[in-house]
Amino acid sequence: MAAYALRRLIQFIPTIFGVILILFLLLNVLPGNAALMAGGAQDVNVDATYIELMKKEWGLDQPLHTRFLDYMGRLLVGDLGKSFLRREPVADLLASRIWPTLKLAVAAMGIAVCLGVPLGFYSALRQGSWADTGSMVGAVSGVSLPQFWLGLLLMYLFAVKFPVLPPQGYGDGSLSHILLPGFTLGVGYMALLARTTRAAVVEILTTDYIRTARAKGLPGIVINRKHVLRNALILVLTTAGLQFGGLMGHTVIVEKLFSWPGVGSLLVDSIFQRDIPVTQGCVLFLILVFLLVNLAVDLLYAVIDPRIEYR
Amino acid sequence: MKKLIVAILALVWLVVYDGDLYGLDPHKCTRIQEFLVLMNIYRSLYRWDPDKSMPVLDLATRAEISADGLTYTYHLRPNVKFHNGRQMTADDIIYSYNRIADPKLKSPSVRFVRIIKGAGDVIDGKAPTISGLKKIDDLTLQLTLADPVNPSFSLREPGMAIVPREAVEGKEDLFHTSAPVGCGPFKFVRWVKGSEVVLEKFPEFFIPGRPLLDKVVYRISNEASARDMAFRAKDLDATIVGSAQYEAYKNDPVISKNMIEVAEMFTRIVGFNMDFEPFKKKEVRQAINYAVDRDLIIQKLLKGKAFLATGWLPTSSAAFDPTVKPYPYDPKKAKELLAKAGYANGFTIDQAIGTGNESWGVVVYEAMLPYLKEVGITLKIQQMEGAAMVERNKNGEFQTFIWSIGSGPDILGTLKRFHSENTRAGGNYFNYKNPEFDKLLDRAAAERDSAKQLDVLKQANNLLFEDTPVWYFNYNKAVLAQHPWVHGFKPVAIELMFQDMTEVWVDDSSPRAKQK
Numbered sequence: 001m002a003a004y005a006l007r008r009l010i011q012f013i014p015t016i017f018g019v020i021l022i023l024f025l026l027l028n029v030l031p032g033n034a035a036l037m038a039g040g041a042q043d044v045n046v047d048a049t050y051i052e053l054m055k056k057e058w059g060l061d062q063p064l065h066t067r068f069l070d071y072m073g074r075l076l077v078g079d080l081g082k083s084f085l086r087r088e089p090v091a092d093l094l095a096s097r098i099w100p101t102l103k104l105a106v107a108a109m110g111i112a113v114c115l116g117v118p119l120g121f122y123s124a125l126r127q128g129s130w131a132d133t134g135s136m137v138g139a140v141s142g143v144s145l146p147q148f149w150l151g152l153l154l155m156y157l158f159a160v161k162f163p164v165l166p167p168q169g170y171g172d173g174s175l176s177h178i179l180l181p182g183f184t185l186g187v188g189y190m191a192l193l194a195r196t197t198r199a200a201v202v203e204i205l206t207t208d209y210i211r212t213a214r215a216k217g218l219p220g221i222v223i224n225r226k227h228v229l230r231n232a233l234i235l236v237l238t239t240a241g242l243q244f245g246g247l248m249g250h251t252v253i254v255e256k257l258f259s260w261p262g263v264g265s266l267l268v269d270s271i272f273q274r275d276i277p278v279t280q281g282c283v284l285f286l287i288l289v290f291l292l293v294n295l296a297v298d299l300l301y302a303v304i305d306p307r308i309e310y311r
Numbered sequence: 312m313k314k315l316i317v318a319i320l321a322l323v324w325l326v327v328y329d330g331d332l333y334g335l336d337p338h339k340c341t342r343i344q345e346f347l348v349l350m351n352i353y354r355s356l357y358r359w360d361p362d363k364s365m366p367v368l369d370l371a372t373r374a375e376i377s378a379d380g381l382t383y384t385y386h387l388r389p390n391v392k393f394h395n396g397r398q399m400t401a402d403d404i405i406y407s408y409n410r411i412a413d414p415k416l417k418s419p420s421v422r423f424v425r426i427i428k429g430a431g432d433v434i435d436g437k438a439p440t441i442s443g444l445k446k447i448d449d450l451t452l453q454l455t456l457a458d459p460v461n462p463s464f465s466l467r468e469p470g471m472a473i474v475p476r477e478a479v480e481g482k483e484d485l486f487h488t489s490a491p492v493g494c495g496p497f498k499f500v501r502w503v504k505g506s507e508v509v510l511e512k513f514p515e516f517f518i519p520g521r522p523l524l525d526k527v528v529y530r531i532s533n534e535a536s537a538r539d540m541a542f543r544a545k546d547l548d549a550t551i552v553g554s555a556q557y558e559a560y561k562n563d564p565v566i567s568k569n570m571i572e573v574a575e576m577f578t579r580i581v582g583f584n585m586d587f588e589p590f591k592k593k594e595v596r597q598a599i600n601y602a603v604d605r606d607l608i609i610q611k612l613l614k615g616k617a618f619l620a621t622g623w624l625p626t627s628s629a630a631f632d633p634t635v636k637p638y639p640y641d642p643k644k645a646k647e648l649l650a651k652a653g654y655a656n657g658f659t660i661d662q663a664i665g666t667g668n669e670s671w672g673v674v675v676y677e678a679m680l681p682y683l684k685e686v687g688i689t690l691k692i693q694q695m696e697g698a699a700m701v702e703r704n705k706n707g708e709f710q711t712f713i714w715s716i717g718s719g720p721d722i723l724g725t726l727k728r729f730h731s732e733n734t735r736a737g738g739n740y741f742n743y744k745n746p747e748f749d750k751l752l753d754r755a756a757a758e759r760d761s762a763k764q765l766d767v768l769k770q771a772n773n774l775l776f777e778d779t780p781v782w783y784f785n786y787n788k789a790v791l792a793q794h795p796w797v798h799g800f801k802p803v804a805i806e807l808m809f810q811d812m813t814e815v816w817v818d819d820s821s822p823r824a825k826q827k
Contacts, residue, residue, distance in 0.1 A: 050419055050422070093504075159544035168541050170507070266505060
């Protein structure tokens with residue numbers, strides 16, 4: 001298994017290289033530049049000397065390939081560069097944002113798993129009932145809800161109409177501040193998990209070993225817990241794991257809406273400001289998380305299901 | 312009513328690019344976003360007085376001006392302390408201005424420090440220190456200008472703040488990210504990046520008994536609808552009002568009584584490219600000004616959140632002429648003018664560029680379309696991002712552009728945009744050339760008597776209105792909404808978010824009155 005993990009890790013390298021190259025090209029063909037932004041993006045009479053100084057400092061006066069090689073060279077030794085506009089190392093900027101985003105993602109995933117899995121399980125056991133139809137209609141609606149709208153609705157309900165939670169902000173990072181953004185982000189995933197769980201359970205319920213278990217007179221609760229749930233969990237874990245990798249990159253809208261100090265809002269800001277090193281740093285980070293989580297999920301399969309073996 | 316405890320003000324950037332602060336070092340910052348916070352941590356030699364609508368001395372009590380208008384002798388306040396407890400002296404001002412000019416720092420404020428004699432040499436790396444700055448004694452500073460301009464407009468800029476050497480040298484990065492030291496009314500507490508900035512009262516501020524607030528929190532939130540929720544939830548004490556919320560707030564019986572409205576020094580226009588054949592004719596430019604019912608666009612599209620423009624300079628400018636009437640909506644007159652210019656059958660504008668802004672973006676072009684069609688002008692609209700548009704403006708790659716451009720507070724400075732010596736890169740995107748206008752501006756620049764200068768500037772502004780290098784649309788109506796317990800915010804015409812928190816206070820009906 002170690003050999004397999006190592007091979008997968010090596011396969012990351014071309015993926016990451018490709019992403020960096022595409023990103024680098026995209027960012028550099030975008031019109032506008034950070035020097036103008038730094039000099040005052042709005043129309044103020046930007047000092048021409050200043051613009052030239054900044055372009056030179058950031059290497060924007062160099063040809064594209066020189067800049068790319070330069071960037072790759074520094075990346076190889078772990079240097080993400082320095083933010084154009086904030087004049088801070090990208091690594092420091094990222095470091096201060098990772099924890100809030102991770103917290104938000106974990107909260108959202110927690111909400112999704114704790115509500116989605118039982119909901120799906122319940123629906124599957126009562127297939128075709130009103131409860132099943134109702135919860136699945138709810139799940140489909142959940143997947144389709146735009147985060148922006150849902151976030152505002154929740155803010156209105158729980159901060160304006162019934163003022164029990166703070167409408168936005170990180171505050172001290174406590175539970176009360178995380179509930180609304182966490183739920184907003186988690187609802188879509190909850191719905192997806194509920195549907196996945198239901199599908200898995202429905203399928204398992206028709207298998208031979210469940211029929212056998214019933215035939216030998218095992219009580220329903222034992223069948224459900226020992227046989228159905230365990231087997232269904234493989235699929236649920238895969239879905240949840242893969243979702244989690246993507247989740248870190250999906251926090252953008254929620255972070256902006258709730259003034260959450262995470263990687264997503266840093267990414268959006270840096271794109272609009274043409275702060276290329278920060279954008280690259282953020283994307284690189286999100287890709288790495290995605291790839292690593294995927295790898296972790298793959299490796300976990302083997303742990304849960306001994307029939308799977310990696311060579 | 313008892314005094315305040317905590318004020319929470321929503322932090323927003325009014326322009327297209329929103330987001331977190333870049334940092335806390337005033338000499339490295341340039342945007343409204345940073346300065347609306349930093350102006351309460353730091354102080355500059357002058358400050359903007361919103362009541363007089365002009366800059367006044369802040370760190371000095373008086374200034375003597377030499378007869379040639381070039382040398383200013385400042386007598387500094389004796390009781391100005393930095394947040395580290397040390398007294399501010401003339402050395403600190405000299406240090407700060409030299410730091411800004413230092414090419415190694417690459418400060419965006421170089422454009423302000425340039426007015427001092429010898430600063431240009433430092434910026435170009437030809438001299439180590441600015442020759443126009445001289446310390447007479449600890450509390451007396453002599454400043455010599457390169458040209459006889461009014462220095463107060465540049466020296467009041469928040470980017471020209473005075474900083475203590477010992478807090479900066481050797482700690483450049485910390486100073487910028489987490490340990491700023493100024494001499495303003497509030498001390499820095501913390502900055503949760505992308506979320507909020509917290510300041511607390513500086514008890515040794517140079518105005519006794521000020522500031523009134525113990526604590527100020529700036530929320531970083533650039534989603535107007537989320538800000539609206541937070542304001543309604545009373546989580547924000549005050550907020551800037553976007554056009555989407557303006558109508559609802561206006562109709563709210565409580566909020567409408569607590570709004571501050573001001574004509575900010577931004578003029579929204581459609582700029583004409585003088586290299587485009589039809590725009591070479593004044594009649595064509597005027598015809599467009601007659602052809603569109605801008606009143607209706609302001610009422611319907613902008614929901615009344617704008618003041619009709621009657622010139623480049625806004626109503627809050629000292630050189631604004633209230634007797635000037637706006638161009639009326641008169642399509643007949645427009646057609647006559649077009650016919651006179653030889654465009655009786657109209658023409659097509661292929662490159663009408665603009666941003667997606669809801670108040671001064673392509674939506675306004677769309678509203679203009681039917682009116683222009685009526686007089687035979689076809690408009691082909693291209694939407695792009697602000698950064699892309701600036702580049703095209705600077706290269707003259709457009710026929711018209713629509714934008715919001717700063718038109719104050721320095722009257723001469725903002726009118727210089729239209730001087731024929733100014734390049735496209737320098738802001739004369741129109742490539743506007745009018746010898747008569749140049750003459751007026753040169754006269755104003757040479758005039759020492761401020762009343763006479765104002766009169767000449769007024770003439771220049773009126774000439775510009777008549778000659779129409781732009782379609783005059785409106786002046787931004789900036790609106791601040793506050794809860795009834797908030798007191799002391801002012802209608803600041805340079806930028807409504809530039810609120811000096813020194814005199815602001817909150818009474819005990821605030822939900823945060825008991826919070827420390």
